[in-house]
Amino acid sequence: MGFLLLLYRVIFSLESPLSMANSAKSINESLKEYARGITGGLLFSLPMLYTMELWWSGFLVSPLRLTIYLFVGLLLLLAYNHYVGLRREHTLIEGISESMEELGLGLLLTAFVLWLTGRIAPGMSFNEVSGKIIVEAVTVAIGISVGKAQLGSGGEESENEEDKARKKNNHLGREINIAICGAVLIAANVAPTEEVVVIALEIENFKLFIMTLVSMFLGGGVLYYINFRGTKKRIKKPTSKYEAIAGTFIMYTIALVSSAFMLWFFGRFDGLSLRGIIAESVVLGFPATLGASAGRLLIQA
Amino acid sequence: MKMEDKKNWLEWLVLIISSLLVLGILVFLVHEMIYTEQTPPNITVDFGKTELKEGYFAVPITAKNIGSETAEDLQIEVINGFGNTEEKALLEFPYLPGNSSVNGWVTFTKNPENQPLVIHILGYATP
Numbered sequence: 001m002g003f004l005l006l007l008y009r010v011i012f013s014l015e016s017p018l019s020m021a022n023s024a025k026s027i028n029e030s031l032k033e034y035a036r037g038i039t040g041g042l043l044f045s046l047p048m049l050y051t052m053e054l055w056w057s058g059f060l061v062s063p064l065r066l067t068i069y070l071f072v073g074l075l076l077l078l079a080y081n082h083y084v085g086l087r088r089e090h091t092l093i094e095g096i097s098e099s100m101e102e103l104g105l106g107l108l109l110t111a112f113v114l115w116l117t118g119r120i121a122p123g124m125s126f127n128e129v130s131g132k133i134i135v136e137a138v139t140v141a142i143g144i145s146v147g148k149a150q151l152g153s154g155g156e157e158s159e160n161e162e163d164k165a166r167k168k169n170n171h172l173g174r175e176i177n178i179a180i181c182g183a184v185l186i187a188a189n190v191a192p193t194e195e196v197v198v199i200a201l202e203i204e205n206f207k208l209f210i211m212t213l214v215s216m217f218l219g220g221g222v223l224y225y226i227n228f229r230g231t232k233k234r235i236k237k238p239t240s241k242y243e244a245i246a247g248t249f250i251m252y253t254i255a256l257v258s259s260a261f262m263l264w265f266f267g268r269f270d271g272l273s274l275r276g277i278i279a280e281s282v283v284l285g286f287p288a289t290l291g292a293s294a295g296r297l298l299i300q301a
Numbered sequence: 302m303k304m305e306d307k308k309n310w311l312e313w314l315v316l317i318i319s320s321l322l323v324l325g326i327l328v329f330l331v332h333e334m335i336y337t338e339q340t341p342p343n344i345t346v347d348f349g350k351t352e353l354k355e356g357y358f359a360v361p362i363t364a365k366n367i368g369s370e371t372a373e374d375l376q377i378e379v380i381n382g383f384g385n386t387e388e389k390a391l392l393e394f395p396y397l398p399g400n401s402s403v404n405g406w407v408t409f410t411k412n413p414e415n416q417p418l419v420i421h422i423l424g425y426a427t428p
Contacts, residue, residue: 025312031311059371059399063330063331064334074323100323101312104315104319105319107323108322123401123402123403123404124398125401126329127333128398128400128401130330134326267428
């Protein structure tokens with residue numbers, strides 16, 4: 001009986017007999033953290049998991065592109081965990097293990113939802129199944145990371161320590177990395193759809209130009225003018241008009257480059273003219289801008 | 302001072318499973334890149350046992366792509382009989398990925414058991 005009680009206490013770490021309880025989280029806390037992560041993953045990527053083009057791209061995308069996508073996803077997770085996710089000073093190994101954990105959870109969660117919705121079934125080759133899972137799991141993993149870091153209620157007290165850690169980091173590097181995460185998180189839901197291609201191929205040039213202007217005004221406004229949540233703390237106050245304009249250009253460049261990468265990955269550039277490539281990037285750049293400006297602030301609130 | 306965050310057994314378990322999964326998938330992808338030759342779609346079709354429904358005969362069909370690339374908008378025509386009694390059935394699949402199979406049914410008003418069915422793969426696109 002005594003042994004069972006001890007076992008129960010160790011399993012649920014209510015009051016662990018070992019000294020590891022000093023800094024290790026209780027199982028209960030870990031479970032809650034994973035649940036927050038899973039909620040975040042679903043919140044940001046359930047639209048993707050319910051999109052046909054994504055299931056198809058799982059078997060249309062070559063192994064080389066899948067490998068590159070997985071690596072880029074891992075790098076984004078590392079960057080996000082380094083700058084935002086781990087609210088304290090940490091070693092590189094800790095950052096890597098946190099990112100591995102999130103990517104692994106992303107793969108498992110994606111596999112489960114695809115199985116539940118009947119997208120993974122007998123008769124499919126291993127290539128098809130693994131492709132489908134990898135294509136979706138990267139966004140799910142970023143969602144999990146954001147969910148773990150942002151959806152909890154206990155983050156406030158560690159704010160000071162986080163701020164201290166933040167000040168030591170390179171400001172521009174941090175901003176660029178988090179902006180890419182925001183852009184990917186928001187635009188990945190739209191990137192593989194046929195709609196981007198249809199809009200890009202049918203849109204008139206002057207409307208494309210207006211879309212560029214709207215994206216830049218909206219993104220620049222969020223970062224520097226409309227007092228969006230978190231701008232005071234997270235965005236360096238521009239000393240002149242030119243600095244705000246430069247900041248807006250950097251943000252829009254990030255949105256366009258992230259869009260182009262996602263479109264290339266989903267095979268939307270194959271055999272396309274230069275005009276088509278630019279048009280598609282601008283069309284997807286619109287949601288990506290929202291991710292790189294407003295999304296960026298929300299995922300590190 | 303660096304604060305090491307100690308992990309409990311659940312976190313270790315999740316980390317180990319996750320790492321194995323991620324590394325396993327990377328190894329698989331690299332293996333695919335190096336050793337698997339990309340071959341164009343190659344469609345084969347198998348029939349199952351004909352079933353008598355109300356007023357028609359239904360034949361189960363399995364189309365298999367033994368190539369490694371995906372066939373898109375695959376159309377398969379199945380012809381039952383010839384001459385005046387000829388009946389044609391058409392089956393369409395939006396996608397048939399490499400090394401995978403899809404199932405479907407074709408139906409005829411005359412019993413196809415009496416004569417061999419003729420398969421005609423009408424065509425497919427390579428995306």
